[in-house]
Amino acid sequence: DAGVIQSPRHEVTEMGQEVTLRCKPISGHNSLFWYRQTMMRGLELLIYFNNNVPIDDSGMPEDRFSAKMPNASFSTLKIQPSEPRDSAVYFCASSLVEHNYEQYFGPGTRLTVT
Amino acid sequence: KQEVTQIPAALSVPEGENLVLNCSFTDSAIYNLQWFRQDPGKGLTSLLLIQSSQREQTSGRLNASLDKSSGRSTLYIAASQPGDSATYLCALRRTFRAGSARQLTFGSGTQLTVLP
Numbered sequence: 001d002a003g004v005i006q007s008p009r010h011e012v013t014e015m016g017q018e019v020t021l022r023c024k025p026i027s028g029h030n031s032l033f034w035y036r037q038t039m040m041r042g043l044e045l046l047i048y049f050n051n052n053v054p055i056d057d058s059g060m061p062e063d064r065f066s067a068k069m070p071n072a073s074f075s076t077l078k079i080q081p082s083e084p085r086d087s088a089v090y091f092c093a094s095s096l097v098e099h100n101y102e103q104y105f106g107p108g109t110r111l112t113v114t
Numbered sequence: 115k116q117e118v119t120q121i122p123a124a125l126s127v128p129e130g131e132n133l134v135l136n137c138s139f140t141d142s143a144i145y146n147l148q149w150f151r152q153d154p155g156k157g158l159t160s161l162l163l164i165q166s167s168q169r170e171q172t173s174g175r176l177n178a179s180l181d182k183s184s185g186r187s188t189l190y191i192a193a194s195q196p197g198d199s200a201t202y203l204c205a206l207r208r209t210f211r212a213g214s215a216r217q218l219t220f221g222s223g224t225q226l227t228v229l230p
Contacts, residue, residue, distance in 0.1 A: 042204070042220065042222050043220045045218070046216060056217065091157055091158070093158075100145075100146055100163060100165060101145070101146070101207055102148060102160060102163045103160065103205075104160060105150075105157040105158040106157055107156060107157045108156070108157050110155075
């Protein structure tokens with residue numbers, strides 16, 4: 001398997017623009033997680049899905065953030081409108097209950113909002 | 115609320131040394147614990163996963179232990195190499211409760227530098 005795939009790897013955008021981050025989980029995994037990592041706050045869980053259904057989105061910072069998982073092989077995290085304080089690395093991870101929920105991370109998307 | 119602490123935040127050792135990274139947690143009701151490695155500018159790589167019922171797991175030069183009663187886990191690295199330089203994070207998964215079983219609580223990590 002190719003592992004968790006994220007795109008784009010780098011994104012530079014201007015404040016106010018819409019940003020869409022994409023994730024393809026490991027085939028067969030039934031849980032998907034979106035994290036944000038910054039120097040100040042470390043790794044923060046934003047939202048996670050189980051069987052394509054959002055289970056806990058309490059980590060989503062504001063209404064400007066939204067996430068979808070239309071099918072088992074694809075998820076998006078959207079920021080609209082983006083702000084400079086959204087600059088961070090965004091990670092997607094997936095896991096499978098039969099593997100004791102061991103999480104596998106994607107390479108991340110480095111977002112810079114100017 | 116589960117709190118996970120990793121001390122020290124940074125560690126520098128000469129090549130060849132055996133070393134121990136520490137992880138402490140406040141809530142012993144855990145399902146399992148996962149150790150990750152993160153290289154600069156990269157994602158997290160899973161190193162070892164220890165189930166609540168286990169005391170340790172080994173993979174090559176790495177050995178992770180778990181002591182729920184004391185709220186501690188350690189990652190032992192034998193014969194350290196410069197290639198081991200990275201940030202090491204521990205993360206805990208709570209015991210099952212509706213909606214929470216899959217979430218990980220991360221420590222802030224220990225940045226390890228192995229000097230050649």
